[in-house]
Amino acid sequence: MKNKIILFLLLLGFINIQAQDVRYAHSIVDSLCSPAFYGRGYTNNGDKKAAAFIAGQFEKHKLAKFNNNYFQEYHISINSFSKEMKLSIGKTQLKAGIDFMVSLSSAGIKAEYKVFRIDSSNFKCQTDIDKILKKNLSNKIVLIDKQNITDKEVLEFWKKLKNENTFHSKGIAYINDGKLSWAASDGKQVKDFIKINLLRKALPSKIKKINIDVTADYLQDYATQNVAGYIKGKLYPDSFYVFTAHYDHLGQMGNEVYFPGANDNASGTAMVMDLARYFSMDSIRQDYSIVFFLFSGEEAGLLGSTYLANHPLFPLKNVKFLINLDMLGTGSEGITVVNATKFKDEYQRLVNINKEKGYIKTVAERGESCNSDHCPFYEKGVPAIFIYAMGGEFTEYHNLDDVAQKLPFTKYNGIFNLLIDFLRK
Numbered sequence: 001m002k003n004k005i006i007l008f009l010l011l012l013g014f015i016n017i018q019a020q021d022v023r024y025a026h027s028i029v030d031s032l033c034s035p036a037f038y039g040r041g042y043t044n045n046g047d048k049k050a051a052a053f054i055a056g057q058f059e060k061h062k063l064a065k066f067n068n069n070y071f072q073e074y075h076i077s078i079n080s081f082s083k084e085m086k087l088s089i090g091k092t093q094l095k096a097g098i099d100f101m102v103s104l105s106s107a108g109i110k111a112e113y114k115v116f117r118i119d120s121s122n123f124k125c126q127t128d129i130d131k132i133l134k135k136n137l138s139n140k141i142v143l144i145d146k147q148n149i150t151d152k153e154v155l156e157f158w159k160k161l162k163n164e165n166t167f168h169s170k171g172i173a174y175i176n177d178g179k180l181s182w183a184a185s186d187g188k189q190v191k192d193f194i195k196i197n198l199l200r201k202a203l204p205s206k207i208k209k210i211n212i213d214v215t216a217d218y219l220q221d222y223a224t225q226n227v228a229g230y231i232k233g234k235l236y237p238d239s240f241y242v243f244t245a246h247y248d249h250l251g252q253m254g255n256e257v258y259f260p261g262a263n264d265n266a267s268g269t270a271m272v273m274d275l276a277r278y279f280s281m282d283s284i285r286q287d288y289s290i291v292f293f294l295f296s297g298e299e300a301g302l303l304g305s306t307y308l309a310n311h312p313l314f315p316l317k318n319v320k321f322l323i324n325l326d327m328l329g330t331g332s333e334g335i336t337v338v339n340a341t342k343f344k345d346e347y348q349r350l351v352n353i354n355k356e357k358g359y360i361k362t363v364a365e366r367g368e369s370c371n372s373d374h375c376p377f378y379e380k381g382v383p384a385i386f387i388y389a390m391g392g393e394f395t396e397y398h399n400l401d402d403v404a405q406k407l408p409f410t411k412y413n414g415i416f417n418l419l420i421d422f423l424r425k
């Protein structure tokens, strides 16, 4: 009996040690997506509060610090919208973040402008383009409806418009049929015209004037920070496995809404923090050191990871392997490994472990892509891959519906176990 009890306790302990903790991950995502962090942008110190929260967890798990500090400060310059934001057309008041999005490249503005509409009735071919470009639209907003426009030259012309204000108008407003999305990278440079996306179904039938009230604050040399902690290896403390993820998201769009960013990338942040929790347990300390980097500035253009790659906390040649995690909230279709074709042995190891244990449906390979925080390290010769989850069960992206409550974390346990097996072997 006694033996049985001991066996039972051992099993219990074993299970405890083995267990990835999806509840822990959910609680991290809930916190990071809460209003207290303002969408983890640079307004209301959202980034600093999120970084302090992450550091608090690192402290709890007794992670070691580089230079006596979990934070690595650096500076960014970016536009921001944390104050008034209103847009109305006639009597129709549109909802920020749902019915309209203002590009972060836009300066503050408070005015009512007449609209010049361009659609398939007056914009069918090159002659139409030439005609409209001769008009003086400097006091108007050009409203663009691309529906039913098929001419190749005209479509080519739209592409250019993305970054230029060819009409020299006060602004450009696009009518969209699908859900609107937003990007923080637009905010690196403030342009001299306002760019708006409008949701067709929210618009009144006649649009004569657009009334806009946007307050923008350009944050010059704003101090933000990466968060870093590590667990010292037993045999090779100067050789590092590295897990990375970005904790920043898009922040606020006006004073009424913020982007929660549950899948992008509270999900990856939570897994990195869960891995830190797991590997910090004494009984599973590894031979190699394991480092955890959580970056800000990703959405503005990989700024945090680029800074850390340029100002490493230890020599980058000591990185044994780096795994970046971004968008892990799904998984019904498995994972994709960016740089799999560059690091075939490591990729094959992931495939083999998964074949043996059956954690997830597929471990798909993909070539190089500078689409997340592994990239600045990879470009410096660090062996690095980027893993993201696949699956159509949750598709919200860069909109207000990327919320914690709906994040499925379908294959959280499988992906987590795959990663710890990968490191243990």
Ligand SMILES: [Zn+2]
Binding pocket: 264, 299, 398
């Ligand atoms: Zn993103």
